[in-house]
Amino acid sequence: MAVSTIYSTRALNSTHFLTSSPSSSTSKQVFFYRRHQSQTNRRFNTIITCAAQQTVVIGLAADSGCGKSTFMRRLTSVFGGAAEPPKGGNPDSNTLISDMTTVICLDDYHSLDRTGRKEKGVTALDPRANDFDLMYEQVKALKSSIAVEKPIYNHVTGLLDAPELIQPPKILVIEGLHPMFDERVRELLDFSIYLDISNEVKFAWKIQRDMAERGHSLESIKASIEARKPDFDAFIDPQKQYADAVIEVLPTQLIPDDNEGKVLRVRLIMKEGVKYFSPVYLFDEGSTISWIPCGRKLTCSYPGIKLNYEPDTYFDHEVSVLEMDGQFDRLDELIYVESHLSNLSSKFYGEVTQQMLKHADFPGSNNGTGLFQTIVGLKIRDLYEQLIANKATAPAEIAKA
């Protein structure tokens, strides 16, 4: 949201009112700054504006190194345009902005820097190392079309940097360790996703990235995973019960006793009864189907591909589960599988295959991780469009400070 010429400013104790000229014929915007005192004694401003736009908020939870960034790249691509860090800002910003979406990383709400965590003997996964009050205040503000000055956690230095201004986008994605941990933040989410990567696969991915790309030793990777495990089990993993969609990544069942971790079994667990979200299905909604698509229309080398679709329960919720074990040899042939899936929320026949081909170089493009991330991206676009259409017919709401 662009701030047009500010033409009057007055101070009222610690609160400043800034009035802007109307940015369009339909809305007059009024801005003022509210000061937050965070638990770390740092001050952050909330820039309050009354405007017609409502921000849709999506939560994406996963442990570090579990494919959140890759998922975000697929998601923002569905909305078109490239996602980039704020222009002219901190080069170590964790934020990514595109025309429609702003992705903020919840690491920015760490209240303890690297040294602080070390001194107190807590990990970044521990709620005591995070400022949930500020996270709630700022996500709530953005959802109500209010810009905020969000802190930055600098992963290069391990320090808390000066804040950056975040304008309310059309779609705000909050990604990180704790988007569904705090009940107040959870209530603000219009849709939530949990990436549930099994220990075996997480380990393989960590080795691939941290050893090959970052020069860490095998021992240090093992030690870091072990050190995080108790807090991961206590604070991160339980969030999956609240997710509207879970992407579960497991070792394949197609190769007996596989320990290579290259071929994956991926399950898309979709909650039933979520407003504006209808689960994808294979062949016939609500039925139980096991399908091996390999043959004349799909080239499969060993160990092949197996799809499965069935209703189930997950943390006492009714869900539909779509599963794919194995990997594609030829991505263009994915169209054959796509044509048997329904409720994809695609805009045209073959859109899923097109998206997958567009990002063939992203990790997971030849298996269920890429396929299901792409499908969830289309479902989020659909949810956004329905929400906005619904808002347009509802009486305009005035954002509350």
Ligand SMILES: Nc1ncnc2c1ncn2[C@@H]1O[C@H](COP(=O)(O)OP(=O)(O)OP(=O)(O)O)[C@@H](O)[C@H]1O
């Ligand atoms: N679907 C996938 N298939 C294979 N490898 C993957 C997949 N997704 C991610 N990876 C591997 O995991 C690494 C981490 O992925 P990514 O950067 O997307 O995770 P992240 O959750 O954003 O990590 P962090 O929070 O640490 O920044 C990648 O470099 C890649 O090696």
Ligand SMILES: O=C(CO)[C@H](O)[C@H](O)COP(=O)(O)O
């Ligand atoms: O779990 C993490 C979130 O992705 C990081 O470990 C946490 O943010 C701390 O970062 P760093 O290791 O750079 O100090």
